[in-house]
Amino acid sequence: MTMVTGGQALVRQLLRHGVRHVFGVPGVQLDWAVDVFNDVRDQIELIVPRHEQATSYMADGYGRTTGSVGVCMVVPGPGVLNAMSGLATGYACSAPMMCIAGQIASPGIGNGFGMLHEVNDQSGMLANVTKWSGLARTPQDVARMTRDALHAAESTRTRPTAVEVPPDVLQAKAEVELHELIEKRTPPAPEAAAVERAAALLNSARFPVIYAGGGIVAANASQALTRLAEKIGAPVVMSENGLGAISARHELALPNLAGRALLPHADVILVAGSRFVTPRALLSFNAPHAKFIYLNIEAADALAPRQPGVDLIGDAAIGLSQLEAAVTKQDRLRDATSAAAKARAWCTQQLALLKPQMSWIEALRRAIPEDGILINELTQVGYVAPLAYPVYGPRTFITPGYQGTLGYGMPTGLGAAIGNPDKVTVAISGDGGFGWNLQELATAAKYSIPLIMVVFVDGAFGNVRRIQQEVFNRQIGTELHNPDFHKLADAFGVTSTRANSPAELEAKIREAGRAQRRGPLLIEVPVGEMPSPWHLINPYSKQPADTPPNPLGEPARP
Incomplete structure (x- = not known):
C-alpha cells in the first residue's frame, strides 16, 4: 500500500487500466484530481473541450470506434447535467464509457444546504443513464470503484458507468492499494x-x-x-x-x-x-x-x-x-x-427518388476510405444515410441511435478522431445541429484534431420546417440566423472551404485524406430544401412509392 490522495488513487488506477485519454472540464470540486494529471502528461492526455456536453460526446465517439473505454470528467450539478445527453446517447448505443463525476463535499450530500453545484439526487440521475455507478467515500473507494467502473463499462453489455467523488475524498490521504485489472470472464453463452x-x-x-x-x-x-x-x-x-x-x-x-x-x-x-x-x-x-x-x-x-x-x-x-x-x-x-x-x-429504386440527398451520400462514400469513419448527424442527408451509405466494416458508421441527439455529431467526431488518428474521420451536420456545439471548433484547433466537419447549410431546421409545412401548411421557429462559417472557422484558427456540388465535396475530402494533415477542416455545403425520406425510414408512415417485390419470385402468401 502507498499513502496517496484520492485524486492520485484515481489517476493511478486509470493508468493501471491503460487509459490514455480523459475528456474533462476542470472545476473547483475536481482540483485534487486534475492537478495529478500534471505528473502523468506523457501517459494520459487530459483533453479539455469548451463545454461539459462535449466531454461525454467525445468519450462516446472514442469508445464506440475503438472498443476501449472512453473516459469523461465533469464537475457536479450543472457539469453532470450537461454531460447527461452524451451519457444517454452512449447508453442507447451501448458505448463503453466511464464518467468521473464530481460531487459536493461529503457532509452536504443529500442535505439540501445549497452548496455550490448541488442538485437533488445526482446519484439517482446518473443511475438512469449508466449500467453501474458508485459514490466514493474514501480514497480506497476511489481506486476500487474506478477499477470496477472501467471493468463494467467494457464487460458483457458495454454501456456507460460512473464514479462520483466528493472534493474532500479527492484531497484526503490514506494508504491505498491499487487494484489489478479484473480478468475478463468468458461472456455468458446461450443454453x-x-x-x-x-x-x-x-x-x-x-x-x-x-x-x-x-x-x-x-x-x-x-x-x-x-x-x-x-x-x-x-x-x-x-x-x-x-x-x-x-x-x-x-x-x-x-x-x-x-x-x-x-x-x-x-x-x-x-x-x-x-x-x-x-x-x-x-x-x-x-x-x-x-x-x-x-x-x-x-x-x-x-x-x-x-x-x-x-x-x-x-x-x-x-x-x-x-x-x-x-x-x-x-x-x-x-x-x-x-x-x-x-x-x-x-431499395436502390426507392432511394433514387431522394435527390439530392443520394448525390451527397454517394460523394461521401466515394471520398471516405473503406476503413474511414462517418459520424452521422441528424441532418437532411444524415436521415437517409443509414439506408443508403454502404458500410464496409464495424465501428466505421456512428449514429446517436434512438436518442436522436441533435448536435452530437461534431464533438462525437472529435473523440473518434482522437481515438483513430490514422483513419479519415468525417462528421456531417446540418447548420442547426452544428450550432449546438460550434464552440468546439476551439477544441479541434487547440489539439489539432484531424476531423473533417461537413456542414450542410439550408438556413433552417429543415426537417422540422418540412413537417410543419406538410401537416399545418405553415411554420414557426424553424429559421436560423447563421454565422459566416468561414469567418467563424478562421476566428478559431480552423481551415475552412466550401463545396457547392457533390463532386466538389468528394474532391475536398479526398484531398484532405491524402494530405494526412494534422488539424481540423470545416467544409460548408450550401443546400436547399430536400424531399421527405420518412416514408422509407418509418414503417408506420405512408407506404413507399412502390410495393416491395416478392424476393422469392413467387406469388405472395394469402
Missing part, C-alpha cells in the same frame, strides 16, 4: 437446449432471414455472423446501429429498408444483437408467418411486445458460433443471394 431448438428451426426453414443489430458490433461478432449466414443461406438485414456487422459488399448484406421486402416472406427470423422494438426495427408486424429466434445478452430483449420465440440469452459471438456448429449446411445460398439482390435493387 445448449435453446441452441438446439433454434438450430432445428433454421434447419427446417424455407426462407430464413437474420436481423443484425449493434450488439453484433459491440461483441465483435462479425465473422461469426458471416459464417452462419453463409452456412444456412440467409440474407442479413442490419439495423442502423448494426451497419458494418457484415460488409455491405457481401452478397447477403442489406440495410434496414430491405426488411420491408424480405421479412413478410420469411418463415424464420433470427434477431441477433438487436432490441427489435423501435419503429425502424419492429418489423415483426410485417412478418405474420415467421417464427422468431432472439439472440441477446439480456433476457429483457426477448420479451413483449416482441412475438414469442426461442430465446438465446448470451453473448452474440458465442451464440452465433454455437448456432453455426449446430445447424446443417443448407443448399439455399443461391436462392438467398437472389432474394437479397432483388431486395437491394428495390
Whole structure:
C-alpha cells in the first residue's frame, strides 16, 4: 500500500487500466484530481473541450470506434447535467464509457444546504443513464470503484458507468492499494437446449432471414455472423446501429429498408444483437408467418411486445458460433443471394427518388476510405444515410441511435478522431445541429484534431420546417440566423472551404485524406430544401412509392 490522495488513487488506477485519454472540464470540486494529471502528461492526455456536453460526446465517439473505454470528467450539478445527453446517447448505443463525476463535499450530500453545484439526487440521475455507478467515500473507494467502473463499462453489455467523488475524498490521504485489472470472464453463452431448438428451426426453414443489430458490433461478432449466414443461406438485414456487422459488399448484406421486402416472406427470423422494438426495427408486424429466434445478452430483449420465440440469452459471438456448429449446411445460398439482390435493387429504386440527398451520400462514400469513419448527424442527408451509405466494416458508421441527439455529431467526431488518428474521420451536420456545439471548433484547433466537419447549410431546421409545412401548411421557429462559417472557422484558427456540388465535396475530402494533415477542416455545403425520406425510414408512415417485390419470385402468401 502507498499513502496517496484520492485524486492520485484515481489517476493511478486509470493508468493501471491503460487509459490514455480523459475528456474533462476542470472545476473547483475536481482540483485534487486534475492537478495529478500534471505528473502523468506523457501517459494520459487530459483533453479539455469548451463545454461539459462535449466531454461525454467525445468519450462516446472514442469508445464506440475503438472498443476501449472512453473516459469523461465533469464537475457536479450543472457539469453532470450537461454531460447527461452524451451519457444517454452512449447508453442507447451501448458505448463503453466511464464518467468521473464530481460531487459536493461529503457532509452536504443529500442535505439540501445549497452548496455550490448541488442538485437533488445526482446519484439517482446518473443511475438512469449508466449500467453501474458508485459514490466514493474514501480514497480506497476511489481506486476500487474506478477499477470496477472501467471493468463494467467494457464487460458483457458495454454501456456507460460512473464514479462520483466528493472534493474532500479527492484531497484526503490514506494508504491505498491499487487494484489489478479484473480478468475478463468468458461472456455468458446461450443454453445448449435453446441452441438446439433454434438450430432445428433454421434447419427446417424455407426462407430464413437474420436481423443484425449493434450488439453484433459491440461483441465483435462479425465473422461469426458471416459464417452462419453463409452456412444456412440467409440474407442479413442490419439495423442502423448494426451497419458494418457484415460488409455491405457481401452478397447477403442489406440495410434496414430491405426488411420491408424480405421479412413478410420469411418463415424464420433470427434477431441477433438487436432490441427489435423501435419503429425502424419492429418489423415483426410485417412478418405474420415467421417464427422468431432472439439472440441477446439480456433476457429483457426477448420479451413483449416482441412475438414469442426461442430465446438465446448470451453473448452474440458465442451464440452465433454455437448456432453455426449446430445447424446443417443448407443448399439455399443461391436462392438467398437472389432474394437479397432483388431486395437491394428495390431499395436502390426507392432511394433514387431522394435527390439530392443520394448525390451527397454517394460523394461521401466515394471520398471516405473503406476503413474511414462517418459520424452521422441528424441532418437532411444524415436521415437517409443509414439506408443508403454502404458500410464496409464495424465501428466505421456512428449514429446517436434512438436518442436522436441533435448536435452530437461534431464533438462525437472529435473523440473518434482522437481515438483513430490514422483513419479519415468525417462528421456531417446540418447548420442547426452544428450550432449546438460550434464552440468546439476551439477544441479541434487547440489539439489539432484531424476531423473533417461537413456542414450542410439550408438556413433552417429543415426537417422540422418540412413537417410543419406538410401537416399545418405553415411554420414557426424553424429559421436560423447563421454565422459566416468561414469567418467563424478562421476566428478559431480552423481551415475552412466550401463545396457547392457533390463532386466538389468528394474532391475536398479526398484531398484532405491524402494530405494526412494534422488539424481540423470545416467544409460548408450550401443546400436547399430536400424531399421527405420518412416514408422509407418509418414503417408506420405512408407506404413507399412502390410495393416491395416478392424476393422469392413467387406469388405472395394469402
